[in-house]
Amino acid sequence: MSDTNPLPAASFLAIAERGIGDALTLLPSLRALRAAHPALRIELLTPGLFPLAENLLSTATVLDHRPLAGLGTEARLAWLGERNFEWVWNTEGERGPWTAALQGSENPRWVNAPAQREWGSRQVLGVRLEQLRKLFPDLSGPGEPGLSLTPxxxxxxxxxxxxxxxxxxxxxxxxxxxxxxxxxxxxxxxxxxxxxxxxxxxxxxxxxxxxxxxxxxxxxxxxxxxxxxxxxxxxxxxxxxxxxxxxxxxxxxxxxxxxxxxxxxxxxxxxxxxxxxxxxxxxxxxxxxxxxxxxxxxxxxxxxxxxxxxxxxxxxxxxx
The missing domain is CATH 3.40.50.2000 (Glycogen Phosphorylase B;)
Incomplete structure (x- = not known):
């Protein structure tokens, strides 16, 4: 790739395509990541919260999921490579297209979160932080679960x-x-x-x-x-x-x-x-x-x- 069109800086992607609740329960962990690594580019794929992208700007940049909807496994992996994601954390569940794509990846930092049946009775906010700490062991406690209103x-x-x-x-x-x-x-x-x-x-x-x-x-x-x-x-x-x-x-x-x-x-x-x-x-x-x-x-x-x-x-x- 030429110098006139460089790769974006290495960044982190969270994928939360199960729904609004799944995406909202990621936010405290993403805020812990933001606090520990303020210079890291944090991006989020979440169709449920896409209309509220402006509300999340202080935590993550919400990407437009619509152009990716029809992509197959190889095309999804190619897109992740083009975006230069150093870390990918997918929470969509066992049967989603991103799960299938990441199962075919050899990158150890592109991971699928464990299925809910492996959680036991642990609370979701703690589970999510524990999952993210496997990629970033230096994280402290989770941030706030709140959502700020725009003016x-x-x-x-x-x-x-x-x-x-x-x-x-x-x-x-x-x-x-x-x-x-x-x-x-x-x-x-x-x-x-x-x-x-x-x-x-x-x-x-x-x-x-x-x-x-x-x-x-x-x-x-x-x-x-x-x-x-x-x-x-x-x-x-x-x-x-x-x-x-x-x-x-x-x-x-x-x-x-x-x-x-x-x-x-x-x-x-x-x-x-x-x-x-x-x-x-x-x-x-x-x-x-x-x-x-x-x-x-x-x-x-x-x-x-x-x-x-x-x-x-x-x-x-x-x-x-």
Whole structure:
């Protein structure tokens, strides 16, 4: 290659293509890497957080994943070489295209993270830091899991909050999850939303792609002035979610996003092991878990009631 078109400086690439939650749980480890190696170029492939690339600039440069979507194994390895990545850390899981590509690489610094079944009950933030330390043994403890707003987002968040009385409490509910096995039923989320909306001081926001799943007919959809539906792209959702005091939802990327934005969170988990892996051990976090033995919880959602979820929320936010 000629001197007029030099290779970029050696750099580090993290690949987090499983979803928003996977990418957000990498951030504390990437911040530890940034603190230990401030001159290192840190780049991140994360389709889920690509709309929030500006929010991550202090931690990593988010690359455009779209031109890479159709590449085969050899083309992916060639792209990594062209970008002069000295280290590659892939967390997408066993069946992803990057995993297959890196399995064919002879570079010992281009690695696939171990599968979740090898984690045991260890919490994700510690697991990720342990994985990254195999490439960078000098890392200290993880950085913060937070996500900073851009100035425009902060202004939009203040504007959104100002629409409601000052003593209002804003509660976000997001009933989705990338893994269908982690879904608490729609009818229970509906009952939860209605129970919260009975309190005039609360403003309840259902972040949905399809409100009809939860309130399928006008007869079931009450006209409560403090029950609202939000169905917007991620970059428009972030300012509104950042204005909320509490978020209740499944173990999902939205749950991790709410915590990263500073909200108190209640996560609904199908198992103790799942909660130990993915829940935050923080005064801002509570979990509701199906405690039944595996052989008795074919439908784990039967054992997680609306009352239990409300109780967890009230222990976290006594004003509810």
């Amino acid at each position: 425009a987002q902060a202004a939009a968040s203040r504007s959104f909050r100002s629409q409601f009385p000052r003593d209002s409490m804003l509660v976000a509910i997001q009933p989705g999850a990338g893994d269908l096995n982690r879904l608490w039923p729609a009818e229970k989320f509906r009952a939860l939303a209605l129970a919260l909306a009975e309190r005039p001081r609360l403003r309840v926001f259902l972040f949905l792609s399809d409100a009809g799943v939860f309130f399928p007919t006008p007869e079931i959809s009450p006209e409560l002035p403090n029950l609202h539906f939000v169905s917007e792209p991620l970059d428009a959702v972030v300012p509104k979610l950042a204005a909320c005091d509490l978020c209740i939802g499944n173990d999902s990327g939205f749950y991790h996003l709410a915590f990263a934005l500073g909200a108190r969170v209640v996560g609904i988990h199908r198992s103790l092991r799942g909660a130990r892996r993915w829940a935050y051990r923080s005064p801002r976090s509570r979990v509701v878990i199906c405690w039944m033995p595996r052989q008795l919880r074919r439908d784990w959602t039967e054992w997680v009631s609306v009352r239990r979820v409300l109780g967890a929320a009230r222990r976290l936010v006594p004003e509810l």
